[in-house]
Amino acid sequence: GTSKTLSLQIMLDTLSYRKIKQLNQKLKDNKFHFNVKPLQCISFQGTRSCKPSAIKELWDQTERYSNGKIVTTLFLFDEIGLAEQSPHNPLKILHQLLEHPKISFVGISNWSLDAAKMNRMIMHPIPLMDRNDCLRMAFAVSIRSNSTFLEQEITNVIMVYEKIMKDQTNAFKPNGNSDFFGARDFYALIKHQITHSERSYRQSLEGYLRNFGGLDHSNYGRQLRKILKEVLNRTEGEVIRELKKWTPVMCVERNLMEKKCDWSPNLMVSRHCMIISENYYSWQLLLEYDILNYNQVFLFGSYFPQDMYSNITSYNQLNKIIDCMDTGKTVILHNLESIYESLYDMLNQRYQRRPSGNMYCRVALGTESRDCYIHENFKCAVIVQKEDAHSPNMPVYFFRFEKQLISYRNSLPSNIELYVESARTMLLEKFNTKKLPNAFCGYCRDTLYSALLYLAVQKANKANEQQNDEKKESSRTTNLDTVQFDKKELESELLNLLNPLCRPEKMVDTQIKEDIKFYCL
Incomplete structure (x- = not known):
């Protein structure tokens, strides 16, 4: 984010075919008596899979373009730091290419290269913005x-x-x-x-x-x-x-x-x-x-x-x-x-x-x-x-x-989040357990949030269908801000949703205790 690419793009735009006459005129007005040829940029995208042969092939192509006297050619090696991480060691070819180069070369990297390569170039670090x-x-x-x-x-x-x-x-x-x-x-x-x-x-x-x-x-x-x-x-x-x-x-x-x-x-x-x-x-x-x-x-x-x-x-x-x-x-x-x-x-x-x-x-x-x-x-x-x-x-x-x-925890609207603790307490009491993972297979800390979100979405969609409301173009999400549950409704819906996850031994234990409680009355 230090505008490396932007800086290079400004330079290439200034030295392009359509603006080179303006640049030469400015040089002449400031008493620099020489003409600058337009710059043609040949780009190579560095990746972790690139190979030396690909760099050499494009380098040779750039040199052929430079044989003419109309333009100056530039070899741009973008993300040269990524190429350094390639197992094919593609940057080893630069040792010989940069020793006596016939063309201009620019490399862009987000981090420093090894000293052997950097010594063959002028390094221009860009400081952070103040x-x-x-x-x-x-x-x-x-x-x-x-x-x-x-x-x-x-x-x-x-x-x-x-x-x-x-x-x-x-x-x-x-x-x-x-x-x-x-x-x-x-x-x-x-x-x-x-x-x-x-x-x-x-x-x-x-x-x-x-x-x-x-x-x-x-x-x-x-x-x-x-x-x-x-x-x-x-x-x-x-x-x-x-x-x-x-x-x-x-x-x-x-x-x-x-x-x-x-x-x-x-x-x-x-x-x-x-x-x-x-x-x-x-x-x-x-x-x-x-x-x-x-x-x-x-x-x-x-x-x-x-x-x-x-x-x-x-x-x-x-x-x-x-x-x-x-x-x-x-x-x-x-x-x-x-x-x-x-x-x-x-x-x-x-x-x-x-x-x-x-x-x-x-x-x-x-x-x-x-x-x-x-x-x-x-x-x-x-x-x-x-x-x-x-x-x-x-x-x-x-x-x-x-x-x-x-995450499911940060996705619940505030009006639905109010039901989390009451729902957890209800389930602990209903299944007579101190930890919900003991009662439900695969239970994790997101399970209850996910269940409440599912029930809220279902209730909101049902209300929209009854009122024949159309979704607004400004928002594609279901509006959950007005969804509310009463205590019996929440208990019934949660049990219907979570009962299939309940461990068999816990279902039997819960039913036995309910029967004992009934006969004691």
Whole structure:
């Protein structure tokens, strides 16, 4: 998120065919008496599977282009740090290629390479942004959008970002990972606030909770409430109400509904979404809410040896993703780590608009790459496990997403959450046990939350059918805010739902005790 790619793109745009005359005129006006030839860039996408032969082949092709006197050629090695991790050791070819190069070379990496390679190049590290950098960037985007964004609002966004990044309690650093939040989250928050021009909408905390989500422990919630209350001058009650309104489930829904920005043809409203699943099954509650549905394309990775070590499976998955990009479908990816690095430009929304008005991005296919068309309605969501997302060694591509942690415990509306303790107490008394796992097969801490959510959704859908209500376009989720249960109804519905899970010996024991109680009366 330090604008490495953006910096290079500005340079390539300035030295392009259509702008080279303007540059030469500026040089002449400033008494630099020489002409600069336009720059042609040949890109190579680094991956963990690339090979030296592919680099050498494209290098030779770039050198052939440089034989003409019309253009200057540049070999761009994108994500060179990923290529260094390849078992084929592809970067060893650079030792000889960079010794006496006939063409220009630029490499982009998120971390340092070994000294033997770096000594053959000029290293240009990009420092982190300070407050002045943040202010200039925010005002530039605001002016471009013709937004009535107040200076105080921009300052508030920057102060929230600074306090989160400089927090000393580790509330925003899961397992000590100081890179969980970064500059990309700040950029996305600024764009979100500016895109929604209505001042009343900007007073909402949606933007903050969507771009600084993905955590759920109590320290995180406490520190986030404290920061928002101090910087935005809100009361404790106002912040808590907003937190309950913008649950992770609601944030995921809003992300998948947003497509592109109205005031800029090149600016997307929101990033792609990372769904962090607390348990391997937690993300499936989005199916119950109908946020994820069968109109979307689901792609799952495989642990079969022939699939894991064969490029054919990866190519098939990439082709399906490219088809979704072309047709504007929403694609859900799960356990496809082997191909994520081939989709860096897509995940980063690094789209290039052609003169035709269509958007394209680069997709790496093995040792080659191709430009693929991007439909304006295309959206991508990636499902990962909590332990992977919160790992200190989280993959680089994680930084590109709007992150939300999904669990049954944080998905219940506040009006349904009120029934959790009473339902637990009722079950303990009904089955005369001290621990519910002793009574139900497969019972875990999410079981009761899942059961209450299921019953609430069923009751809300039944009410909607009776009233012939149509779903509103602004929200696809079932409205659970008005659902209520009385004590007898809740007991009856829960027992009907959980009785099939009850252990046989517990059913017999419970029935015997009920009979004894009856005859004693």
